[in-house]
Amino acid sequence: MGQVLTGKVAFVTGAGRGIGRAIATALAREGVNVGLIARTEEAIREVANEIRGMGVNAAYAIADVSVREQVEQTVAKLTNELGNADILINNAGIGKFQALVDTDPDEWKRTIEVNLMGPYYVTRAVLPQLIKKNGGDIINISSTNGLNGAATSSAYSASKFGLIGMTESLAQEVRRHNIRVTALAPSTVATELAEKSNLITGNKEKYMQPADLAEFVISQLKLHPRIYVKTATLLGTNPF
Numbered sequence: 503m504g505q506v507l508t509g510k511v512a513f514v515t516g517a518g519r520g521i522g523r524a525i526a527t528a529l530a531r532e533g534v535n536v537g538l539i540a541r542t543e544e545a546i547r548e549v550a551n552e553i554r555g556m557g558v559n560a561a562y563a564i565a566d567v568s569v570r571e572q573v574e575q576t577v578a579k580l581t582n583e584l585g586n587a588d589i590l591i592n593n594a595g596i597g598k599f600q601a602l603v604d605t606d607p608d609e610w611k612r613t614i615e616v617n618l619m620g621p622y623y624v625t626r627a628v629l630p631q632l633i634k635k636n637g638g639d640i641i642n643i644s645s646t647n648g649l650n651g652a653a654t655s656s657a658y659s660a661s662k663f664g665l666i667g668m669t670e671s672l673a674q675e676v677r678r679h680n681i682r683v684t685a686l687a688p689s690t691v692a693t694e695l696a697e698k699s700n701l702i703t704g705n706k707e708k709y710m711q712p713a714d715l716a717e718f719v720i721s722q723l724k725l726h727p728r729i730y731v732k733t734a735t736l737l738g739t740n741p742f
């Protein structure tokens with residue numbers, strides 16, 4: 503028998519749209535109380551209202567995950583409203599796809615700050631809660647660009663390879679607390695990020711959808727606590 507998720511508490515970063523929103527609403531459908539983090543209040547307020555309509559608790563807090571003080575305040579607010587987390591989804595991220603020499607150094611740095619320092623700050627703030635509960639899940643959304651480099655993805659790949667390194671190391675560190683730490687490495691998912699980065703051509707429906715990824719996350723969270731997924735690569739069947 504796997505785990506029942508009802509009544510658990512999850513914090514999801516980048517929950518205002520795309521993959522984060524799909525994971526947050528899928529968790530709510532399983533009876534999970536969800537804390538939402540992003541920078542745009544209007545978007546996460548709307549997601550919070552949708553989730554409350556499903557009969558579970560939702561809380562939201564505004565933060566840029568790359569700013570440590572904001573992350574710490576945000577985690578304190580969500581914890582105050584929902585209690586300690588059982589599940590953390592580090593999803594917030596940005597995509598910058600350009601040749602290395604054409605990328606402004608500040609933009610290159612920003613990619614690392616949001617995609618790598620962000621999950622580090624959030625994990626650092628939330629992890630003691632999971633340790634206190636002697637169990638839980640952390641899922642970090644990396645990318646196939648976190649497993650293989652590609653032309654124009656130096657900044658993005660550096661951040662997403664780094665995230666996989668952090669994931670694997672932390673997984674070893676916290677196994678003794680029954681905490682599972684997983685990296686997901688999806689190929690193109692039909693979201694605003696992919697569209698703005700010109701990764702989508704033609705019919706959007708043929709690409710992996712945020713709901714597909716959310717379905718995978720839920721089934722993974724339900725696995726018996728005696729096993730965990732280290733890194734999962736999710737590929738669209740027919741992305742071209």
Ligand SMILES: NC(=O)c1ccc[n+]([C@@H]2O[C@H](COP(=O)([O-])OP(=O)(O)OC[C@H]3O[C@@H](n4cnc5c(N)ncnc54)[C@H](OP(=O)(O)O)[C@@H]3O)[C@@H](O)[C@H]2O)c1
Pocket residue numbers: 515516517518519520521522539540541542543545565566567568593594595596597616643644645646687688689690691692693694695696701
């Ligand atoms: N789409 C793909 O093809 C694909 C493939 C592989 C991996 N991924 C990864 O999946 C994750 C989600 O991507 P997505 O495609 O769903 O992107 P998206 O549609 O652009 O959504 C990103 C979410 O993250 C939030 N966010 C961005 N920067 C933030 C920051 N500094 N602090 C807090 N929140 C921030 C955004 O809200 P605000 O702007 O309001 O803050 C938004 O809610 C990312 O880590 C991405 O790298 C995406």
